[in-house]
Amino acid sequence: MINLYRIAFAVLVTIAGMGPVTAKPVSPLDVFYTVRAEDLAGAPGTLIRLAPIDILSVYRAKAYRILYVSRNLKGEKIGVSGMMVVSTLPGRGATRPVVAWAHATTGIAHKCAPSRRSDPLAIPGIKDMIAGGYTVVATDYPGLGTPGPVPYLIGLGEAQSVLDSVKAIRSLPEAQAGDAFVLWGHSQGGHAVLFAASLAKTYAADLKLLGVAAAAPATNLAALLHADVNTIPGRILAAMTLLSWSRNFGFPLDGLLTEDTVEVMEHIDKTCIDSLSGKLDALSAEQDLGAKYLNYDPGSRQPWRGLLADNNPFYGLITVPAFIAQGADDTLVRPEVTTGFVDSLCRSDKSVRYVTMPRVDHGAIADKSAAQAVAWMDERFRGVRAVNSCPR
Structure with missing residues (x-):
């Protein structure tokens, strides 16, 4: 070590x-968090290093920062950071069930990695997972914590980092990790785990995915863009998306953005929104983003129209049971958009547990639904047949 x-x-x-x-x-x-050329000698999913996290908020568990090898969108090997939480309670055998957590939006700046926070273990349902004897691994995504552009709402980039995090901890005696795992994510993380579920059979064939759970996942990106373009949070997230896509794919933003928008986007680019103060900073910066902060609808022209379509999670490739939670008062990931995705899963003969929660907004849905999500995960690990809420 x-x-x-x-x-x-x-x-x-x-x-x-x-x-x-x-x-x-x-x-x-x-x-x-420094990644050297020699650190990338191993295949994607190889652990580079880990270090204990000395934190008092976790009871009956050990926590670690991890750094591991993954891929960028060009197929080049990169370093990605994250964290791991291992229950110290008795397990169910020689190995522990694994949950791969994918976090909601924290920003697109290098400093916005959840594993860098003062309390990096704010994972919905973590206490129940510790009580269940699980090992939890949580990627930061590429570019958060480590160098490189963040693949914000780019399904392939997110999914590879999620699946490689599960591969990376299997070599660790500390993890006691088995090959069976479940995916769990919120918002951007919901988008990430749905893509990971569709990619798992080919990208992580040596692992056994049992299910995918997502709270308010970003699915139909064009519909969400249209629905949210007149809200302050919606315009912030659209700005992050466009900046990320421009950096990752090399498409210039000239012509799409108004002149006044560029300066505000640069401020948003440096702001983390994983804390209340960060959210207020971002909202303050966004006040200059008027309704006409874009010169045209990105969904009406290439390359943006194609990117919006390509980065919608494809329900047809998801072959495992799914748990989807949605807040009825969510004004960011709209209930009708999530319901439309669930309907698509149902029409493709998938097993879906769909939970809608009244008077719950976007920020609260992961915490509010976590107990049900973990109970659903536990059934997957115990081999219980998934209850399907799709209409027959």
Whole structure:
């Protein structure tokens, strides 16, 4: 195992030998997220390093930061960070069930990685999963924590990082991880796990996916863009999406954005929204984004129209049971959009448990539905036949 403090000391010695510099001192945490060429020698899904997280909010569990090999959209190997929580309660055998968590939007800046937060374990249902003896792995996604553009609402980039996180922990004695796993995500993370479910059979053939659970997943992106374009949060998320797609695919934003929009987008690009203060900062920056912050509807022209279609989760490739939760008061991921996706799953003869919760908004749906989601996951691990709420 790599000694982070030794690496940090070596880096500081190297800097000291170069003469006076104005750079900030290198911390062990910064060193942890540093990806060198030699770190990428292994195949995607190879663990690079891990480090314990000393945190008091977790009872009867151990937590770790992890860094592992994955792929970017070009197929090149990259480093991706995340975290792992392992229950210390007795398991059900030689190995533990694994849940792969995919987080909701935190931003598209390098500093917005959940594993960098002061409390990185704010995973809905984590206490129930610890009580169940699970191992939970949670990717940051590429570009959050580690270098590179963030594949925000780009299904392939998100899905690969989720599945590779499950592969990475299997080599760890600390994880006690079996090959059976369930996917669980919220909002952007719901989008990620639905894509991961559709990719798992080919990308992670050595693993056994038992089900996918998603709270308010982003599905029909064009419909959500149209529905949310007149709301402050909707325009912020649209700005993040367009910036991410432009960076990842090389399509210029010239012509699509008004001149006033560019400066505001640059501010949003540096703002994390995983905390209340971050949300307020982003909302303050967005006040300059008027209703005419785009020169035209991205869904009306290429390449944006094609990207919106290509990054809709495809229900036809999901072969495992699904649990979908939706808040009735969600004004960001609209209930009618999620219901439309569930209807598509049902028409394709999938097993779906669809839970709608009155008076629950977008931010609360993952926490509110977590107990039901974990109970549903537990049934998958115990081999109970999934109850299908699709109309016969």
